[in-house]
Amino acid sequence: MKNGLRTLRAEHGWSQAELARRLGVSRQTVNAIEKERYDPSLPLAFEIARLFERRIEEIFEPRAGAESRG
């Protein structure tokens, strides 16, 4: 799953730790999502979308022809 989390986070001037705190997850989770090594659960994806006031599909995009690694 491709995502624009790092860009959105940078736009808000938040560190990974700050974003993790706002989402209630570990910094490792934020790092893994940003590096597209881990696909978040649906509740976490909704929480990310709510936090950045975007729709989920504006942040996450399925990688064509590739299986999830999360």
Added chain:
Amino acid sequence: MQDDRAQAEDGGTRIWGCSACATPTDRRNARTANLWGVFWLPVFAASVWLLKHYGEHSLAVCVGALLLGGLGMVPFVRAQLRFLREADELTRTLHFQAMGVAFGVGILAAVFGGFLGKILELATGSPVAAEKFHSLNPLLAMIVAFMVAIAVLMRRYSR
């Protein structure tokens, strides 16, 4: 380079560090589970001691010792379940994957432990050592496999 920048941006702490890997809830629940695990060790020792010294001629002592050892494990299991239920979702994923690896390794060790014991017996010429190795092997293999899997998976997701 980009990773270095990301680390610097987040205060310079490596993501591999403990502060990045767990939320405060995870740390609290893990600590509770570990404490119950430590609590179980003397209970287990007492159970074995009872069996060894008084269990030979008394069914009641045997049953009591087994119940003591088994029931003493209940708080630890409950704490572990709570840890997993409330864990950060990546932490939970890592633990489930590591448990899967440990389970598979444990089965392999149980199935092939006898062969490894035989190899040890042939190598050392000591059937006693081989017997001990055989009986400990699956549990030890599971513990080691779990720890190695956690370390490898954390590294994989943190890179």
